[in-house]
Amino acid sequence: MSGPLEPDLQADQRATLAGSLRELRRAAGLSGERLAARCAMSQAKISRIETGRTLPSVVDVEQIVKALDVPAEAADRLLSLARVANVGYTSWRSATRVGSWHRQREIKALQESSAVVRQFLPAIPSGILQTPEYARAALTSPVPGASDRDVEKMIDVRMGWKSNLADSGRAFKFVLTEQAVVWRRAPLEIMIGQLEHMADLSALDTVDLAVVPKEAAVFAAPLNVFVIYDERLVTVELFSGGVALRDPRDVAYHLELFAFFRARALEGGEATGFLRSAADDFRRERRTGK
CATH class of the missing domain: 3.30.870.10 (Endonuclease Chain A)
Structure with missing residues (x-):
C-alpha cells in the first residue's frame, strides 16, 4: 500500500489520473460511449471519471487501459496512480x-x-x-x-x-x-x-x-x-x-x-x-x- 498523502497532493494525483485517461481515449479515437461499451460501464460513469467527478477504482482503471490497449509501461504507471489516488x-x-x-x-x-x-x-x-x-x-x-x-x-x-x-x-x-x-x-x-x-x-x-x-x-x-x-x-x-x-x-x-x-x-x-x-x-x- 502506498503511503498516505496530504489533501492537496491527493487532489493533484486524482486530477492527473482523470486527465491521463481522457487523453488516452482521445488518442485511441474512441468516443466515451464506445469506450464504455468495451468496459461494460455506462457512458455517464466514463464521463464522471474523465472529468474527475468520480474516482475510479483500480479495477476500473484496469478495465479502461485494457480496452484502450495501453502499452504495459503506461498502464503500470496509471495503475500505480490509481492505487495512490484511492488512499485518502x-x-x-x-x-x-x-x-x-x-x-x-x-x-x-x-x-x-x-x-x-x-x-x-x-x-x-x-x-x-x-x-x-x-x-x-x-x-x-x-x-x-x-x-x-x-x-x-x-x-x-x-x-x-x-x-x-x-x-x-x-x-x-x-x-x-x-x-x-x-x-x-x-x-x-x-x-x-x-x-x-x-x-x-x-x-x-x-x-x-x-x-x-x-x-x-x-x-x-x-x-x-x-x-x-x-x-x-x-x-x-x-x-x-x-x-x-x-x-x-x-x-x-x-x-x-x-x-x-x-x-x-x-x-x-x-x-x-x-x-x-x-x-x-x-x-x-x-x-x-x-
Missing part, C-alpha cells in the same frame, strides 16, 4: 481546525449508507458502543488543546450513532481485544457502566460482539483500529490521522484480517459473560480498594 489521508490537525465533531457526523453517514459495518478495536471500544461518561473520558485529552471545546458536541453526535444499532436492516460486527475492554481509561464506576453497557448491546440482533482474550494464541500484531463499510471502504486510525482505503485488494486484505482475529475471539454468550465478569472484577476492586 486526513490529519487530526486538519479535523480539529474544522471541528472534530464534523468527523463524527461523517461516520454516522457512513454507517447509514452501509448494510454491514465491521470494526476491529484493539485499544478502545468504538464510539457507537460507548456510554456518555466513558466517551467524555476517552475524548478529553490529557494535554489541553483546541479540540477540547468539541468534546460535548462529539459526545452528542456519538450518542446519535446508536439509532443505527436499532435498524434491523443493518449488521454491526465488532472484534475487541481484552486490552480494549479493560484498559483503565476512566474511574472504576465509569468502567463498570461501560462494560455492562457493552454486554447489554451484545444481546441486540444487529450486534455481533466478540472479544479476543489475552490467553488466545494469536500470532499477529493488532496494530490499528480499522472499520470496513460493506466491502467498499476501509478506514484506518493512526496516531496522526486517518486513512481511507478504496482499492478492492486493500478492502479484501482487511476482511481477511478481521476474519483472522474473529476466529480467535470469544463470541455470543461467552463474550457477554466475559464483559460482565470484567465488570465484576472492577466492582470487587472498588469494594476492596485492591
